[in-house]
Amino acid sequence: MTRRLRTWLPVAVVPAVVIVGVLTVPLQAGAAVDLPDKTPAQVLAMIGDSNVTALSGTIEQTSELGLPSLPSTGSGADASASSALELLTGSHTARIYLNGPDNVRVQIMDRLAERDLVRNASDVWMYNSKDNTALHVTLPDTTGMTRPQPDGAQQTPAQLAERMLASIDPSTAVTVGKDTRVAGRTAYELRLTPRTDATLVGEVSIAVDAETGMPLRVEVQARGQSAPAFSLAFSRLSLDAPNADLFDFTPPAGAKVEEKTLPDPSVIHDSAIHDSAMRDKAMTGTKMPATAEEAKKLLEELKAEQPKNGGGMLPGVTVDGTGWASVVELPAGTVTADLLANPLLAQVTESVDGGRLLSTALVNVLVTDDGRVFAGSVPAERLQAAAVGG
Amino acid sequence: MVSELTVLFRRRRTWAMLLALAAVPVLIAVAVRLASSPVAPGRGPPFLDRVTQNGLFVAITAMVVCIPLFLPLTIGVVAGDTIAGEAGLGTLRYLLVAPAGRVRLLIVKYAGAAVFCLAATLTVAVSGAAIGAALFPIGPVTLLSGDMIGVGESVLRSLLIAGYVTISMLGLSAIGLFISTLTEVPVGAMAATIVVSVVAQVLDALPQLDWLHPWLFSHYWLDFADLLRQPLEWTSFGNNALLQGGYLLVFGALAYGRFVTKDILS
Numbered sequence: 004m005t006r007r008l009r010t011w012l013p014v015a016v017v018p019a020v021v022i023v024g025v026l027t028v029p030l031q032a033g034a035a036v037d038l039p040d041k042t043p044a045q046v047l048a049m050i051g052d053s054n055v056t057a058l059s060g061t062i063e064q065t066s067e068l069g070l071p072s073l074p075s076t077g078s079g080a081d082a083s084a085s086s087a088l089e090l091l092t093g094s095h096t097a098r099i100y101l102n103g104p105d106n107v108r109v110q111i112m113d114r115l116a117e118r119d120l121v122r123n124a125s126d127v128w129m130y131n132s133k134d135n136t137a138l139h140v141t142l143p144d145t146t147g148m149t150r151p152q153p154d155g156a157q158q159t160p161a162q163l164a165e166r167m168l169a170s171i172d173p174s175t176a177v178t179v180g181k182d183t184r185v186a187g188r189t190a191y192e193l194r195l196t197p198r199t200d201a202t203l204v205g206e207v208s209i210a211v212d213a214e215t216g217m218p219l220r221v222e223v224q225a226r227g228q229s230a231p232a233f234s235l236a237f238s239r240l241s242l243d244a245p246n247a248d249l250f251d252f253t254p255p256a257g258a259k260v261e262e263k264t265l266p267d268p269s270v271i272h273d274s275a276i277h278d279s280a281m282r283d284k285a286m287t288g289t290k291m292p293a294t295a296e297e298a299k300k301l302l303e304e305l306k307a308e309q310p311k312n313g314g315g316m317l318p319g320v321t322v323d324g325t326g327w328a329s330v331v332e333l334p335a336g337t338v339t340a341d342l343l344a345n346p347l348l349a350q351v352t353e354s355v356d357g358g359r360l361l362s363t364a365l366v367n368v369l370v371t372d373d374g375r376v377f378a379g380s381v382p383a384e385r386l387q388a389a390a391v392g393g
Numbered sequence: 394m395v396s397e398l399t400v401l402f403r404r405r406r407t408w409a410m411l412l413a414l415a416a417v418p419v420l421i422a423v424a425v426r427l428a429s430s431p432v433a434p435g436r437g438p439p440f441l442d443r444v445t446q447n448g449l450f451v452a453i454t455a456m457v458v459c460i461p462l463f464l465p466l467t468i469g470v471v472a473g474d475t476i477a478g479e480a481g482l483g484t485l486r487y488l489l490v491a492p493a494g495r496v497r498l499l500i501v502k503y504a505g506a507a508v509f510c511l512a513a514t515l516t517v518a519v520s521g522a523a524i525g526a527a528l529f530p531i532g533p534v535t536l537l538s539g540d541m542i543g544v545g546e547s548v549l550r551s552l553l554i555a556g557y558v559t560i561s562m563l564g565l566s567a568i569g570l571f572i573s574t575l576t577e578v579p580v581g582a583m584a585a586t587i588v589v590s591v592v593a594q595v596l597d598a599l600p601q602l603d604w605l606h607p608w609l610f611s612h613y614w615l616d617f618a619d620l621l622r623q624p625l626e627w628t629s630f631g632n633n634a635l636l637q638g639g640y641l642l643v644f645g646a647l648a649y650g651r652f653v654t655k656d657i658l659s
Contacts, residue, residue, distance in 0.1 A: 014650030117537035130539035255535035
């Protein structure tokens with residue numbers, strides 16, 4: 004009997020060792036980090052101070068929005084629309100390479116396929132390996148153009164951070180959470196918690212690299228959901244300048260190439276002023292690499308600014324409520340009858356009292372039968388009430 | 394070891410399986426060659442539309458086609474046959490009479506199955522490249538990232554892919570070896586191994602079980618495409634090797650426990 008036991012011993016030990024190894028390795032990676040304490044303003048100022056210009060890394064994006072995952076149509080005219088939606092749903096891995104403001108390469112790695120975006124000075128290439136197509140955009144020469152100076156240009160990032168905190172304080176509590184580790188780097192965690200219960204957003208957390216002040220992870224938690232509704236994080240990051248020939252793109256032989264030139268910048272300049280000033284303000288002068296993170300921050304800034312702007316953004320658009328719980332109303336006729344009858348819309352929305360509802364973990368959109376659109380990060384009942392009341 | 398390999402590769406069954414694998418790229422290449430209209434991008438198996446431009450893609454397309462079913466099928470047959478086959482033929486007793494030891498027999502049998510994995514993937518890669526070169530032009534290869542590499546480097550990458558796929562199959566081989574020690578009916582062990590591989594892939598396709606996916610031995614099978622990116626992406630290679638190593642250890646240990654304590658009657 005003991006002999007039998009002895010021979011079975013390694014059989015039990017080996018799987019046990021494997022399982023223990025599997026369990027402890029991630030634990031070690033998430034081992035407690037202790038960084039010198041900082042106030043939210045100091046962390047924000049770190050983001051402002053960050054001047055990372057070169058990096059190569061891998062970004063993981065996951066979303067649990069509760070949207071049905073759309074069938075990714077192989078080809079066709081609606082490919083661009085569905086691919087934008089497709090990026091919002093499900094998980095993606097992308098590699099990003101950056102060297103200075105002019106050299107960018109983003110590779111979205113799909114299974115057995117890849118989508119590339121390469122910017123080399125004024126040449127922008129988009130390449131899709133699935134259908135072997137390339138799009139070449141020549142950016143207008145902006146060297147002679149003076150950009151509008153954002154009002155914050157004279158301020159230090161620290162002052163700007165204080166001001167920004169003060170401006171969002173009525174709607175949002177900003178705290179510094181537990182120090183974490185992202186992509187092997189120690190990071191501060193900035194948590195933005197809405198002060199109201201009326202919104203679907205539970206918390207937004209931004210992990211800020213302790214060394215460079217670069218945001219490493221953005222997570223949006225939805226109320227009543229344990230997994231983050233949206234998460235964008237570096238899983239690997241190196242601050243060395245990537246190889247220069249990565250940014251040197253020539254479309255492969257046999258690829259379908261489409262050429263596009265953007266219109267002269269002076270034409271679109273005026274409308275862009277407000278936009279760019281806004282963005283500069285949101286970015287507080289940073290040259291942030293990951294565009295999606297920029298967008299996220301801009302969005303938050305915009306959200307915080309919304310009550311101030313009132314309805315002045317577009318004619319006919321009204322904003323009801325303040326801060327996180329605000330509801331945006333688009334006037335009748337925004338959604339045409341054709342679009343309402345679109346099977347795709349019918350597929351992603353559900354029928355509710357007074358219209359059709361697109362429900363996600365973070366945002367609800369109500370399209371009423373008369374073509375008005377109500378959107379907001381609020382429960383569906385709130386939208387319906389707004390539709391009836393308005 | 395040598396005798397084990399000669400027995401394995403002298404079998405008519407082994408040759409038939411390798412021939413069948415070699416026929417897959419040939420079939421693809423001939424079909425594409427004979428088709429009147431060029432393949433539209435995005436239709437059919439991945440990379441199929443590239444075949445007409447560059448014959449080297451035949452091997453890669455064939456690999457994509459073979460991985461889900463044909464390769465696991467042949468490997469299931471070989472790995473399932475390892476111990477159960479000897480038991481079924483009544484030769485296992487005689488093998489153990491020789492002073493070789495059961496552990497050694499197990500290791501030799503597993504090594505034989507691993508060599509077959511390599512032979513099978515190389516068969517697909519080589520016959521694909523050969524038929525591609527015969528029927529289509531050969532030139533610089535377009536990677537998934539849109540960059541082009543020369544023929545020399547593309548051969549290197551094909552070999553890397555063959556290595557990746559071989560490693561991918563080691564976990565399944567270990568499972569086959571373990572199942573093979575459980576029974577004396579070789580066909581049962583073969584079928585069970587193949588069923589396991591199919592079940593793993595079905596589970597991998599269910600989004601509701603995504604917490605389980607990284608632990609399935611088939612999860613990284615198709616990620617060999619990461620070797621076709623520029624710069625080379627090694628993450629999945631490492632993950633895959635680690636995962637297969639884990640399966641190898643666990644099922645190797647189980648097979649050892651079972652085989653050493655088993656009463657050999659046939």
